Amino acid sequence: GPPPAPPQPLEVTVRGELPVPGVSTLSRGEVRLVPGAFGDPYRAIEMLPGVTPIVSGLPFFYVRGSPPGNVGYFLDGIRVPYLYHLGLGPSVIHPGIVDRVDLYPGGYPARHGRYAGGIVAGETTPPLPDWHGEGSLRLLDVGGLVEGPFAGGRGVALVGGRYSYTALLFSLAAPGVVLDYWDYQARISYEVVPGGRLSVFAFGARDYLADEESGQQTTLFDTTFHRIDLRYDHAYGAGSALRGALTLGHDETGIGDDQSALTRSLGARLTLDHRLRDGTPIRAGLDAVIDGNSFDLGFDDEPPPGGVEDDDSPFPDLFSTRYDVTVGGYIESDIAVTPRLRVTPGLRLDLYHSDSEVALAVDPRLSARLTVAPGVTFVQAHGLASQMPSFIVPVPGFRPSLGDGLQRSFQSSAGVELELPEDITASATVFHNAFFNMTDALGVGGIGGDEGALGRALGAATGVELSARRRLTRRIGGFASYTLSRSTRSFGRTTQVTSVDRTHVANLALTYDLGRGYRAGGRAVFYSGLPQKQVDRSLPPPGSGVPGGPEPTAGGQARWERLPPFLRLDVRLEKRWSVGKTGWLSLVLDVLNTTLSKEYIPGICDAFSPCEPEEIGPVTVPILGLEGGF
Template sequence: MTSFKLAMRIGWIALALIMAYAVRAEAQPAPPALVPPKVANAETVPYPPWAQGDSVVVLELLIAVSGAVQEAKVINGDEPFATAAQKAAVGWTFTPARRGDVTVAARVRMRIEFHPPVVVPPEPAATGAPPPGPVPAGKSPPGASGASGATATSPPAPQPEVQDVQVRGTRPEAGKISVGGGEVRQVPGAFGDAFRMMEALPGVTPVVSGLPFFFVRGAPPGNTGYFLDGVRVPLLYHLAAGPSVIHPALIDRVDFFPGGYPAQYGRFAGGVLAGYTRPPATTFHGDWNLRLLDAGALLESPFASGRGTALVGGRYGYPGLILPLFAPDTRLSYWDYQARASWKLDERNAISAFVFGSYDYLAEVKKDERGERKTKQLFATMFHRLDLRFDHRFDGGGNLRVAGTLGVDKSGGDTGDATSQMAGLRAELERRLSPVIRMRMGADAFFEHFDLFDERGVQNLTGDTPSILYSPRDDLTFGAYADATWHLGPRVEVVTGLRADLFTSHQLDRPGVLSSAERQQLQANRNARELGVDPRLAVRLGMTPKFTLVSTFGVSHQPPSLVIPVPGAGLAKLGDGLQTSVQTSQGFELLLPGDFTATANVFLHNFIGLTDATATCLRGNEFNLDDLDDSSGRSCIARRVRGRAYGLELLIKRSLTKRLTGWLSYTLSRTTRDTTPGVARRFRALLPEEPSTILGEFDRTHVLNLIGAYDLGSGWRVGGRFFFYSGRPYSKQAQGFLIPPYNSERLPPYFRIDFRLEKAWTIGKTGRISFVLEGLNVTLNKEKVNVQCEISANRGPIRDLRNITPDMMDRCTPEEIGPVTVPSIGLEGSF
């Protein structure tokens, strides 16, 4: 048995034992003599003013023998939802717990779900159905239940069932996967970062395990849009396997759209990952963490009797203290910051300012020609954003936001930097026009100036190919969108939308000497204009109360982009047209027993005019980004290809706040490109002139995430994740040149196991401190990412592809990296 199979078997056995023990422990019935408290009278929990998005709050209530709530303690939840739930719970009354004929005090945990309150058309009551009993904050869904969590005060007894409480709100957006910031802290290997949860979502294929670059339904990483509160950001993760660039305590939730996203998002031909910050808090609170690789903190406080709030947070990474143990000549550091101030003008109007940014630094220590050790900067990147906002809340629901954004991006090495400065203005409106129609619309204008500077900080004046691709220029984009959500019946929802974007790019004159080919390229893109019109359609059709069909369709356009996003750099090739994707999916949502939900989707994405360097810059299984396609100066980076991706996605999950959590994400997919891989010019006469359909360089047939976590009680929680995917394809070679059929071979598959153990203590009424032991790839597995080929000794001329004999083939062996592993030992706390 190979080591891979043995590790797989051990992992499955260990996970099965943990899950079996957890299920058995949770399934133990309570002694019949103990009757837990039941809700008798509870007022609706109001949705907090100025709050946004969904949230989950877990309270621990002490129910007195009279049935009154003697104490309400927040166990988990973000502001202002936690305070709203806590204040409401104090006024609730219960039928007290009983042990036999004796009334006893008891503690019970309550789970309250918040959703933005809107008017939902009433469903006809079933004939003869009894009226629902009093339930806090609206109506709970059929079959809703929670995890165990109540204990009688004397003597100790098994825990009865927790009551689930919900605030009635909107249905989930079609095609959206939403994860709360508080929930994601329980995911092993995510290190408490909601954005790092992206790796565990269906439709997402990592470039390399642990690194934050992903293909989404076949689209390269540079085609996925990242947004924070509607502000476009160039990246969401620090270098290498670093954390996200936003402190996790600031994140309320993250919405992921692998395709067919709403019309409010645009200008990306792949998926969209949108993060939302928590609304301003009503009480002073803080969050901090001290870990092996970094430390961070966040503080927020209201002032002026609650009319204003101020927030400041950030994180500093010091992996350089540990990295020399593994790579003594490597230097790595990072930091990020966030600050926000808000002020209520009155009950319906508010203004706020939000500033955030990040910095990463990677360097290498080498000896120069005199033998002296010098530090050489390999790569450094940073970005900063300032967002000024005015918010208005309408009577009867709905809101208006007008915002202005300023930003600076920069990336480079020891030879120079690419920079961009941007300014944007946007308006977003959401109103309910009637009980069955909800309208969203908006418009924006976005200006960005790109430039290049050498190592002295002087504007780049050379005429080389990179300056043609990223030459100084001014880009101006105008966009507008509108969509309408139609509730055509209790179980029928249709969303129709349309987005239009006008992209313009003006190339700036540069002094210096240019070749005729370079001048021709510059002239072709001097004043480029392209219009993208994107229709969107989404349908939710409830076949039964537990089974819903979901369909999405969308067209998306995007200017030329790099295969991996780099702050400050962008392709100056708008004159060659826009990238286009046509995205369709058909699936269903199913409510399962035990509070599990299942979603499945079949998807098809077609790409036209895609800038995918992984398909156009390949030379003998190696990427050569400096290679030119022909004498006209066209770089392989900007060459266009067609492609498609199709497959099946499956997600089965239980809320991450439950005592026993289960999560299974699986993607079965195929990604192809219509292209001919780069070969020596003397071979081109032997190859078909028309592009052929080959597997994408990062096509992975299977991607699997299996997550399990269990609350052991007394503040202990343990979890694990099993992550697996197929190896990427590669081509056979002869004398260093690719031989058809291309990408017919596969690298070995890869798997890793992540682990998380937490012990939490409650301090006071709202304080909490936790010891966390966590690791990504605790099995220290190495990943095979490429092949290293030894040129065949038989160097006879290849005059015809048909005369290649086995002895002419190069001998290729897998090349591995790693192990890419991230250990974390630290303390986390909040108050």
């Protein structure tokens, strides 16, 4: 018989109900067809324009020049400390509960803030009144999700999660290595009055990596987070809504057997989406967060041998046990200046308090959409963004103090959106981001380096983004993106290309419905190599193999060259069967890097390592799985 329709088709799109200039949206149904994304909306982020990967396969990326630690992750307005499980694992949120994921690379609405880079904002699926569920059994993990009504349909309950048995696989393939992860999601919602719904949403995850020898495990990395969100949503009028929420958070990371960090948080937020009589929307919100931070770095209180202490060390202040308080608010509106011109002004205020330090962030935002012809729209987005100090990648529980002030950025972009024949949509965008007082140890010191780990830098990123798509759920679908950019950092008196700058980043994905339940797809990923220093052998070694290092070659700016570019091909094959009236079953083979491609990163420059690039890989992940749902 004919193949069943996919459940709740998902789309990768650059449009929305009220499109925000520059936003890219990943919706559930189409993302599951993207080769190499393992059916995960968050993993498909890397193919969007403006996104620059650090290393292939690892789920950390720069967005328009901003490092991973400056990219904020949210789910239903709840901050998520990180998106992905250790190694090459899936995201920490089951894809079945994710309705869509929006990537705001810059100049985003005032309702998003407290990060100086991009914003990744996920929205969960609304409670559905009918029983439904889905599950998967893959080589690395097993997962499932089910949702159903109760109390005559006034209430809806959902539970889901995933568990990895990589520990068993590693015990067979790599004895001595223990890697494990799990995550969970649970939600109960109840309509207390017409238009009013009370909900409790809980989710969390854990990742564990250890060495095992003679039956004894030594922890290398152990991170856990939990969130409990109690919210009340009330819809009123024509398109207006009010939400009030309380959120409890627990973030904890252990490194080694004697070092750990813990952050417990309590947050409250109130948001209002109101439409005036003429249809003009006004969005406003208030929120406050208290973070209790405690650290155990394994240091005792005894003075070091010789009785000499390093009073200049920044680490005691950086990792002091303390409470951080953040209070903020925003207001924004979409104003129809003319039938073709819509302008969105916004303002965000955030007050930060950490130890005895206080900082105020005033972040204005402005975006506009001008329809110049049918299917042709010019867009612009500009704004300031501010953030507390951060690390290169987010680590649950580790939160630097406010000692050296806020990080800030100015984000600006302008472009055009096109609706082309054959249901093809396209966009072209020019952007410029300027960064001030940034904590970017990787961009300054390089991969594997520790130079400038606590230093602050000025920076800039300028580029052009191109994208085009045709829905992947069509018989022939595709998505293409290309980013041409240059990212720099100024550290001290040196301004050079950042160590993670990639001039060219391109993605091309194609899917084809072969009929009779068969579908095939492929994705090509290309990016230029990282910069590598060229060192004058007559001079002392510089200590860093990247042009962005804080110790430039003597006599001026360092000379540098590009490492070889990287190209990989991902493949996805699927056979789908229908089961009963609404059920479906699929056998899926999804392979990341079928070409077994290797890539290079800059090497360490010292007396023993003469700036030779290091080879990585091939990082190839074949995922064979059985998926089903009803």
